[in-house]
Amino acid sequence: MADAREAHGGVGTAAGRGRRLRAGVSSHVRAFVRTPINVVLLIALPIAMVEGYGAAMEAFPSLPFIDTAQMVEMGRLNGAMYTVAFFAGVLGLFQVISALQADERLRICGYSRVELFVSRLVTVVIGSLVITGVSLAVLWWSTPVAAPIAAFGALALAAFIYGLIGMLIGAVLPRALEGSLVLVFLVDADDFFSSGILDLNAAILNVFPLHFPHQLFRDAVFDGTVATADAVGGVAYLLVALAVVSVLYVRLTGDGGVAA
Amino acid sequence: MSRGRLGSDRLATAFEMGLREYARTPVLLALLAFLPAYFVGIFVYVLPASEVPITVPGAGRTLVATIEVYGVLLIPMMGALIGGLAGLFVMLTARDADGRLVVAGYRPVHLVIARYVLIAIAGLVAIGVSIAVLAIEFVPERVGWVVAASFLLALTYGMLGTLSGLILSRLAGVYTMLMLPMIDVFFFQNPMVEEYHWIAAYLPAHGVIKVATDAGFTSSVNLDPLLGAVGYFVIAALLATGAFYRSLRV
Numbered sequence: 001m002a003d004a005r006e007a008h009g010g011v012g013t014a015a016g017r018g019r020r021l022r023a024g025v026s027s028h029v030r031a032f033v034r035t036p037i038n039v040v041l042l043i044a045l046p047i048a049m050v051e052g053y054g055a056a057m058e059a060f061p062s063l064p065f066i067d068t069a070q071m072v073e074m075g076r077l078n079g080a081m082y083t084v085a086f087f088a089g090v091l092g093l094f095q096v097i098s099a100l101q102a103d104e105r106l107r108i109c110g111y112s113r114v115e116l117f118v119s120r121l122v123t124v125v126i127g128s129l130v131i132t133g134v135s136l137a138v139l140w141w142s143t144p145v146a147a148p149i150a151a152f153g154a155l156a157l158a159a160f161i162y163g164l165i166g167m168l169i170g171a172v173l174p175r176a177l178e179g180s181l182v183l184v185f186l187v188d189a190d191d192f193f194s195s196g197i198l199d200l201n202a203a204i205l206n207v208f209p210l211h212f213p214h215q216l217f218r219d220a221v222f223d224g225t226v227a228t229a230d231a232v233g234g235v236a237y238l239l240v241a242l243a244v245v246s247v248l249y250v251r252l253t254g255d256g257g258v259a260a
Numbered sequence: 261m262s263r264g265r266l267g268s269d270r271l272a273t274a275f276e277m278g279l280r281e282y283a284r285t286p287v288l289l290a291l292l293a294f295l296p297a298y299f300v301g302i303f304v305y306v307l308p309a310s311e312v313p314i315t316v317p318g319a320g321r322t323l324v325a326t327i328e329v330y331g332v333l334l335i336p337m338m339g340a341l342i343g344g345l346a347g348l349f350v351m352l353t354a355r356d357a358d359g360r361l362v363v364a365g366y367r368p369v370h371l372v373i374a375r376y377v378l379i380a381i382a383g384l385v386a387i388g389v390s391i392a393v394l395a396i397e398f399v400p401e402r403v404g405w406v407v408a409a410s411f412l413l414a415l416t417y418g419m420l421g422t423l424s425g426l427i428l429s430r431l432a433g434v435y436t437m438l439m440l441p442m443i444d445v446f447f448f449q450n451p452m453v454e455e456y457h458w459i460a461a462y463l464p465a466h467g468v469i470k471v472a473t474d475a476g477f478t479s480s481v482n483l484d485p486l487l488g489a490v491g492y493f494v495i496a497a498l499l500a501t502g503a504f505y506r507s508l509r510v
Contacts, residue, residue: 056447059457177349185295
């Protein structure tokens, strides 16, 4: 009997693990799209932010420390970056917070902690890719993008990094208000300082999560180039974040998601 | 016991329970103090020592230090962010319990007042911490008016947070309360612009930032713009209260 279960993709086999992962991811995705307002946000948020930032920057005069003459375009770029970082961060945060009880039940059903983490992560990655695509499309509609694939990569990089940060905050601080507060303050300061709107040179800014994605995104949209150093820096940042979040998430979410 | 006395007792009890809820979450209290300090502190540390021209309502176009401009913007911004999120979550988390309290005989008005006082406290803490940290580098000319204007914005965003939490969803409410204060205060109302974008006049921070800028850099403050800001607050409060009553199904 047990052999028959194994042969058809039982609990311990790769096929069984794959099936459980698919089931986990599809349930998380369904839980998200079940609320229509979430789907509306996927479209409305990029439009509001990209055009809102562009309109806001339109009124700015040329100032000595502002690094560009393309104020409106810079505003739109900033709006796109802000949208993907925010969306992915909040998605990661609430994926973890809302998952606590569900993950406990899934753990009883045989899911391992790693599988639960991977299923959450894949859901955040899917959400990140969707919001990245929509944001880039909204930007492209009003602003020429010199290197679309590189621009997509830079935006996706920002989304992945903030998706991981959101998951981390959710694991360490699994309460909606507290987690949201931390994320808000982190993203707002990071986006403002990394945007390139201000000509800043404090060393601490190099370790901000959006530092490399912003640089890569500006180069891709305006010049159609990709600076190798920024690309390597950004990917390294992502990998380090992934390693840290994986370890902490699996440790902190203990038996099925009850954080300490 | 008279009806009036019973009412004030219930109001006090609802408020006390809300305060205890704060006290039971020391992490939240710590964040309310630390996050504004971090935010203002990093601006003080990072912003360049350059000067920028801004429009001060009572003094026209004036050249001031960059940190001073953002200092004046940061105080209302902190109030708006914390007030908005507090409005969103205080109402969302208390809604079920409040529904039961209404069944038990509480009047919704007592619950609404108690919740709004909690939101106001969160906003005041954020503003107080921000002023304290900013004082390392810059003290506005008329601190009292900057605090008053910022507090009004915190309350307005608290109402908008409450409203968005009740009519949207938690996730959508969080997005709104994360993004709107930032784009409103830092971009649309930024006094560096010579001519405001037409959208700026319809956003919550319009009158508040004018008064805060005036109070930051002149000793005589023109309070006229506060009228519009108070009007914005009243409308937001009416809408939020209406939505809250509706959510209680009374």
